[in-house]
Amino acid sequence: MNTHELQSRRRLLKTSAIGFGHLALSSLLHEQAQAEAPVESPLAAKIPHIAARAKRIVFLFMKGGPSHVDTFDPKPLLTRDDGKPLPFDLPRVTFAKQSNLLKSPWKFKQFGQSGLPVSELFPHVAKHVDDLCVLRSLHGTNPAHGGALLKMHTGSDQFVRPSLGSWVTYGLGTENQNLPAFVTICPTLAHGGVNNWGSAFLPAYCQGTPIGNASLSASKAKVKHIRNERIDPQMQRRQLDLIAAMNRDHLSVAGRNAALEGRLNAFELAFRMQSTMPEVQDLESETELTQRMYGIDDPITEDFGRQCLLARRFLERGVRFVQVTHSDSEVQWDQHSNLYKGHTKNAVEVDKPIAGFLADLKARGLLKDTLVLWGGEFGRTPTAQGNNGRDHNPHGFTMWMAGGGVKGGYAYGATDEYGYYAVENKMHVHDLHATILHLLGMDHERLTYRYAGRDFRLTDVAGVVADDIFA
Template structure:
């Protein structure tokens, strides 16, 4: 066999280089066309992800960190005394003297994480938790604080965290939305808390029920078509799509129209998938009991958590579960003991059941669980048994998805008013969540109105200390 010279090699193979380039170009074109037809297709991450999906357990109203996951011995000792440090320049309302927690804390698990007696079941999962005790924001009002937590901005309409994540990652089930919010609150920001703003319409959260509807009655509206069978619906949608595509060809790109086309197609596909996912009667009696469905106190939130797990299993990227009602919420300006006791009793067992269930099914390692509210509460009292809003230092915890287990990060001051050690701003929190999902928060951008926007705006640092 004779060897080819370099000149002969190039002459004989030059045509192949062109075909290689052409095949790559065609593959890119095919991928781009597929994204237009179905923008929910899963997308590549910037780097290897620790988590593939997110569940956000949102406690609306602001649970008190000094009564749940941030024990303060000096607050217990100095009950009834004045707060010894300078108070914030802006407060939501006047407060009085220091108010000790009516609940005791104990250490749990091998990690020894302290948890209040409000959460005896979650406490049994202490070694799964990564507790961030040094979160802080800027807005002491519910509306602004909710928007800050959900969208990164308390002053402008911006895409929600779930929408950004769906935009960056797509979904793993093309028959379901990428972002679902179960029984969301309609107050304090309302739809903006799960809205897409200027991102493509397909990234918006799909609400199932709302906070005023029992989860047993929370369904996607009009999920069944009582008038047209599947074949007739398909013919109708094909005709509508043909007309819309012709309009797009004549007028050029129209994000609103493209969004409607995609929403029609997704709604058609959801008819055969959504009811089955929401049908929790398929779960064993022991599983339903683990989530608290056998107890009227825990059944409502337990059903939400169980539905959320079923959506996650089917490839939904971001699921939010909201605990809220029109009377109590977690907003105890008064009746702290009664209100927090009621709220914790409703969510404690379902949350523990969710964590245990995810672990047993092998899902927790690549599912990021987030727990918390829009802010914490003051160590000083309103009346004799209440606490005011406190965005200057509060607690949220994470579990699974690449965070350290049985770990506490940061600290508030000795009484719990201000984040003091290893402070974590909401922008840092968002940057860290995106990082765990394999996304560089500085690269996940969308051009709108002449500039590139991102969830973290021009801020945010990944909290590397909590990464496993």
């Protein structure tokens, strides 16, 4: 524009108006394009921080606290000194009164090329010992079930915090947009209940989806109302679109609302699940051989076998985190008395299904990038409660991993010569969580969420990765 054109104010406004109109039109088109562009799902798969050894995880949770000295951590001195007093001090805080040392009622035997010892309680799992990484030095802080369950599942026994599965979902998303990223099968409603699979202050989409609960048989553990018998999918789609449009209008005026956005995402996921979930839950589509491998043909192993088979079907369809819980209202793994009867019952119910699960994952090529975690909220004392039981012991206990980039046929850490305290390569629950996240490709110090003015993480201000267990 030259000088004498600028001298005319009218000419300036007239010619500039075209420019303003162009800018306005561009803005409107941009806003329309944004509105029409597909919105990325918050559950979309995310790039991990580091190279991941595992893509997914399944937690085989044994509620009540299985005894490590009777399962995967043999103590010859416990047998030798049966009935004698513990030769060192008890913890400052104990859950209940304890008496003298109590030997294991079961013998241990070495298995596989690794020669790792496993007790008579797990003859089927023992055949897979060369795939197991046995962690013998776990320890926590709380001797009560409620606090210990919350510690194991959320990293805190005092506050409501997001669960491990929710953190994994937040960090990695899922590989199947038609299923939840985090599923918990037959979870216990006691000792923390929904907090053990809750998302707390993380976004609502990180919440675990329960399939049944511990009071139901696995055969009845279904997603309720997965089919709408009154309205066809086309009408449902129109209803959801209308609801979404109305709520987007509300959000444009009122601003962001995490709870409302969470409900909208839940509506959409529930709609998509209608076409996917019934097929996943149809275990009858599995071969008779597969069902027998999981023990579904035996009433003793049927219940847990169904849970494990359902877990495999979720995992192979891209669900990121699956939990399977063995629990009942009478026995669990909490043998303060009748140790032999209770642990025998529990082990028989889960031994064959777990072995079948490991074998099936391996045969399908899933074990190499699926992390399997087995264990409870704590262990049991080597000292007796009464004359035939064991008390809670968070000071030293055993869990094991398989697949997912860990060493097979390997024992990590140790408890003392009687099995009371973790003493070698001690692995706190925070260390366990840090190690799990690392295997899944996440740096536990970088996986944070800003809430109430500070950055939170699963491992709080602790956590050391046990990289010695990596293959």
